Amino acid sequence: MRPCRHTRPLSRTLAQRGGAVVARALLAAALVLAVPHASLAEEDEPADPRVPxxxxxxxxxxxxxxxxxxxxxxxxxxxxxxxxxxxxxxxxxxxxxxxxxxxxxxxxxxxxxxxxxxxxxxxxxxxxxxxxxxxPGPRYTVAETAVAYTGAYTGAGASGGPASLPASLAGVGLAPGQPATSDAVLAAERALIDRLRAEGRPFAEVVDRRVAVNHARRAMAVRLRVDPGPAASFGGVRIEGLERLKADVLRDLAPWTPGTVFDTRQLDAYRNRILETRLFSSVTVRPAEAAEADGRLPVVVAVTEAPPRSVGGGLRYSTDDGPGVRLYWTHRNLLGRAERLRGTVDLAPVSQTAGLVFEKPWFLHPDQSLRLSGDLERVEREAYTGLTARAGAGVERRLNDVWRLSGGVSLDLARLKDEDGTDSSYLVGVPLGVARETVDDVLDPTAGTRLSLSLTPFAGRGEGAALGFAVADLSGSAYWTPLEDDGLVLAARGRLASLVGAETDAVPPHRRLYAGGGGSVRGYGHQMVGPLDDDGDPRGGRSALELGLEARIKVTDSIGLVPFVDAGLVGDEAVPDLGGDVLWAAGLGARYYTDFGPLRVDIGVPLNPRDADDRFQVYISLGQAF
CATH class of the missing domain: 3.10.20.310 (membrane protein fhac)
Known part of the structure; x- marks a missing residue:
């Protein structure tokens, strides 16, 4: 506060100024009556006091x-x-x-x-x-690390002697000379504990950490005190929360043998196996708090069973097939051992299908499943019309997280009409397959690859004569995210198929090779890529080639655009003739991303259409095109 320059008495000053003060007060009152309140509020509004x-x-x-x-x-x-x-x-x-x-x-x-x-x-x-x-100055480095063990469990471990307890962090990612960063220290701690827990010490934990910095040497030393906990081996499995599933099913899924060295990584693998059954809404797998009398440590599994039955459905639309609806009913624990029964009904103007599939997991082996299936279809497509019935039995063997093998037998009955008339056929097939899959999401992959190869020999009768042929089908797709996020995904697919052993006309129409449609060459009608008869209907062939490339661009977190290019070829020879008529198509799609997968709308336009081809095709469904 500034000091006053004038020191006259306050009462005298007020007296001299009284008249002026009264006059100004009357003038202010008059202005208040004359000025609208809104204008006065705007003039008196204080300025923003913030400091930008x-x-x-x-x-x-x-x-x-x-x-x-x-x-x-x-x-x-x-x-x-x-x-x-x-x-x-x-x-x-x-x-x-x-x-x-x-x-x-x-x-x-x-x-x-x-x-x-x-x-x-x-x-x-x-x-x-x-x-x-x-x-920043100079960056310090790690000079030394040391690990000291405390508690009553520093003796010989389950996997050997005291050498199983590392004396430093050099073997778990923190060696002398490395940058002295906190992330490196914490990562080495986690790696040490993970190593101990994988080597039979499930209760290992860090109890103290000392970090000393030497500014003269520009170096850091790290010393840990670790309680390794008791050495342990695997014991039995205790299960809590089961209501419908038989307990021995979960016990058989355990990936270890009782008596082997306790490895906490096996607990994660066990939990994943249980979750893959899709029978439970929650699964917890943990070691018991204490070992049993024989020194083995039990594993406790706590589960909450999900409802065993579900119903659902989906809608789709395409220009060539029209609207379609798919309804299904599933029982995921039919006989108490995770057997699955699924019934489906698929209705569209061009085809109506009803089918049943029964799957029994862990059939004769923990990584093997049995599949029985059957369906009945009434079809009215441009290539052929009539009825087909199929039944099959097969076994699928999972080799690891990536590779699968399959084999089985199938029975195929059909009575179909095409340009050559109506004919009945029956075929017995032996489908064999191998598949490799590394994608990160089934409905909306952003990384990884898919590859499958199938070979199916057929034998039977068609057109009143004995018939034998074989079909080989190789298909694959790849997904790449060039940016740090999934805002852009480049996707490519290909298919090569060949039919040997019989001429095209001798093979029942529904077993010939076709291309074209929403999951094939977009822009052309279903099965319309390839040879056409005099009426402009597809005849099918003995070889098929398909290629597709698209860029999945996210405009927002929930909306995306997908420009694409597809190509296809179907021929009467067993090997595709690349010099033949390759049909090309391009288009643009839109995606609306939901929690259960993307909703797809694609509009494809043929680039080299024939007289029988439409000017464009529209496809609406759930999930990506491939």
């Missing part, structure tokens, strides 16, 4: 291969709240001081223990500028 600012982070002498700028700005409160300025300069100063402390922590976490951080606030014409200056 900008932030500039300067990193001097940045070390090679270390992006400190991103780390500093990612931890900055000033940067995060730049659009919400504080009410006062004092509040801005508080933000700056908080940031300086945070940046010092970032430097230490990255191994820059001698770094210097400074900040200042500079006035500008419209807003103030906050400058944060960072000088």
């Amino acid at each position: 600012y900008t932030v500039e982070v300067r990193v001097t002498d940045p070390p090679a291969a270390v992006d400190l700028m991103d780390a500093v700005e990612g931890a900055s409160t000033l940067r995060a709240l730049e659009g919400e300025p504080p009410a006062t300069r004092f509040g801005l100063r508080r933000r700056l001081e908080s940031d300086l402390a945070t940046v010092r922590d970032v430097l230490r976490a990255e191994g820059f223990y001698a770094g210097h951080v400074d900040g200042r606030i500079e006035d500008g014409p419209r807003e103030v500028q906050v400058v944060v200056s960072v000088t």
